[in-house]
Amino acid sequence: MKSFLVNIYNSIAAICLVAMFFSCTNTKKEVRDFLADKNLPMGTAKNIYHIHKDSGRITSKTKAPVFFDFSNREEHPYNEFPKGIKIVSINKTGKDSVTITGNYALTYNKTKVSEIRGDVVIINHTENTKLETNQLFWDQKEHYFFTEDGFRLTTPNAIINGFGFESKEDLSKHIAKDITGDIEVNQKDI
Numbered sequence: 351m352k353s354f355l356v357n358i359y360n361s362i363a364a365i366c367l368v369a370m371f372f373s374c375t376n377t378k379k380e381v382r383d384f385l386a387d388k389n390l391p392m393g394t395a396k397n398i399y400h401i402h403k404d405s406g407r408i409t410s411k412t413k414a415p416v417f418f419d420f421s422n423r424e425e426h427p428y429n430e431f432p433k434g435i436k437i438v439s440i441n442k443t444g445k446d447s448v449t450i451t452g453n454y455a456l457t458y459n460k461t462k463v464s465e466i467r468g469d470v471v472i473i474n475h476t477e478n479t480k481l482e483t484n485q486l487f488w489d490q491k492e493h494y495f496f497t498e499d500g501f502r503l504t505t506p507n508a509i510i511n512g513f514g515f516e517s518k519e520d521l522s523k524h525i526a527k528d529i530t531g532d533i534e535v536n537q538k539d540i
Contacts, residue, residue: 391430393419411438414455421459431455435466439519441476448520449473452486462490474521480504481521493519501526 400412418430435455441447453468465487472481472495483501488494496516503510503526514527 391418391420392422395419407442408440410440412436427459429457429459431457434468445475447474447476449475450488464488464490472521477521478506479521481515481517483515488519495519495521 395417396415398412398414398417401408402410402412413436414431415433416431418432420430421427432454434453435451437450439448450466450470450472452466452470455464455466457464465485467485470481470483470486472486473479481495481501481503483497483499485499486495486497489496494516495518498514500513501511501515503512503515503521503524510526510529512526512529515524517524
């Protein structure tokens with residue numbers, strides 16, 4: 351009789367254990383929603399080095415010490431680079447064209463607009479120009495930079511300081527607002 355009761359207790363324990371294992375399954379959506387509710391990233395990475403290619407040609411390289419993936423947000427999915435970022439675009443000849451660095455960055459996945467903050471430096475290696483600012487917005491769809499913060503633009507012929515700047519990604523065709531500085535002008539340009 352004792353062995354019969356032991357078998358019944360063991361069977362009940364096994365059934366409860368199996369039921370517990372099968373009741374603890376979560377779908378991917380439930381896990382994403384849980385992480386989003388707790389404001390936790392969906393993924394993290396350290397010391398990333400990402401190479402972007404287009405038609406077999408390297409077009410850019412991205413380095414960052416820490417990366418957080420918040421693509422589980424329904425309304426505004428984004429990626430965060432809390433300890434800085436360095437992006438190097440490569441021109442068609444295979445040379446570094448433009449380098450972007452900053453101490454912090456956010457990239458919004460739906461709009462493709464990035465905010466880069468803290469000691470932001472953009473260097474156009476081909477034209478030998480450099481933009482320095484504390485905050486910059488980068489519209490990756492339109493290939494456009496803009497800031498309303500203070501900036502310094504250094505070119506071979508000028509050093510321009512001001513508040514408010516817009517330009518193409520290669521720092522060409524820029525609009526500088528509220529400026530001061532030294533600019534060399536050729537007589538034929540007047």
